[in-house]
Amino acid sequence: MPRVSAWFVRASLGHLVFGFSVGALLLADRGVPFAPGLWALRGAHLEVLLVGWLVQLVMGVAIWIFPRFALRRAPHRSAITAWLAFGLLNGGVVLAALGGLLAVAGRLAEIAAAASFVAHLWGRVSPAGLSEI
Amino acid sequence: MPPLSRWYIKLALVYFVAALAVGALQVLQAPLRLPAVLAVTGPTYVHMLVVGWITQMIFGVAYWMFPKYAPPPPAPAAPRGSNALAVATLILLNLGLLVRVVVEPVRAWRPEALPGWPLIVAALAQWLAAVGFAINTWPRVKEK
Numbered sequence: 001m002p003r004v005s006a007w008f009v010r011a012s013l014g015h016l017v018f019g020f021s022v023g024a025l026l027l028a029d030r031g032v033p034f035a036p037g038l039w040a041l042r043g044a045h046l047e048v049l050l051v052g053w054l055v056q057l058v059m060g061v062a063i064w065i066f067p068r069f070a071l072r073r074a075p076h077r078s079a080i081t082a083w084l085a086f087g088l089l090n091g092g093v094v095l096a097a098l099g100g101l102l103a104v105a106g107r108l109a110e111i112a113a114a115a116s117f118v119a120h121l122w123g124r125v126s127p128a129g130l131s132e133i
Numbered sequence: 134m135p136p137l138s139r140w141y142i143k144l145a146l147v148y149f150v151a152a153l154a155v156g157a158l159q160v161l162q163a164p165l166r167l168p169a170v171l172a173v174t175g176p177t178y179v180h181m182l183v184v185g186w187i188t189q190m191i192f193g194v195a196y197w198m199f200p201k202y203a204p205p206p207p208a209p210a211a212p213r214g215s216n217a218l219a220v221a222t223l224i225l226l227n228l229g230l231l232v233r234v235v236v237e238p239v240r241a242w243r244p245e246a247l248p249g250w251p252l253i254v255a256a257l258a259q260w261l262a263a264v265g266f267a268i269n270t271w272p273r274v275k276e277k
Contacts, residue, residue, distance in 0.1 A: 009274045
């Protein structure tokens with residue numbers, strides 16, 4: 001898989017482990033309360049697993065497997081948009097998970113990441129091959 | 134498709150239908166006067182959908198389709214990583230989620246009806262499943 005996809009997937013695995021770690025603490029506290037302050041991390045749990053794990057994995061795999069004919073037309077721009085999406089998404093998830101005003105900056109970074117990802121992938125959504133679907 | 138991926142994917146499909154059924158029962162509880170425990174199944178519904186369906190589907194498809202790993206000799210050939218770890222991940226994920234699905238809503242409805250410690254077991258099992266998947270998948274994420 002391309003280097004940028006490998007970074008997307010590795011980062012998503014990191015978010016998976018972190019998100020499940022926080023989630024496990026929250027679930028354990030629901031069974032036998034030991035640290036009520038943990039529930040302040042519920043927002044981070046959601047952000048990390050939804051965007052950092054699931055959305056990021058989808059983005060990484062899409063960059064890996066979508067048809068690559070369009071990449072030949074503008075290889076440099078395609079690389080920039082993919083890496084920009086990776087950086088903005090991960091920065092955005094971290095900021096959004098921290099909460100408060102940083103969450104606003106995080107969400108804006110995530111929007112920019114989505115826009116960069118769309119710019120990268122749009123031209124690759126093409127009828128390559130013989131599929132009739 | 135390897136047999137283990139079939140297990141992951143079929144269990145994910147079961148959770149998909151079951152999660153939507155729980156979601157439907159949750160919103161029908163009040164109008165149809167169904168058992169009150171259904172009113173507190175919000176977290177159960179979300180986790181059946183996100184963990185049981187989506188995450189489990191990803192685990193199964195990744196085990197099947199990610200690039201195969203060729204460890205350097207003399208290590209035994211294990212192109213999809215450790216099969217034992219992947220089996221343990223499947224069992225732990227489903228054991229943990231099943232315990233949660235049963236215990237969490239009952240305790241939210243009547244805390245005295247069930248002890249809380251099974252939720253610690255559920256938490257630990259699901260966490261171990263996530264760590265196991267990450268360990269087994271990491272060497273297969275290869276740049277080319």
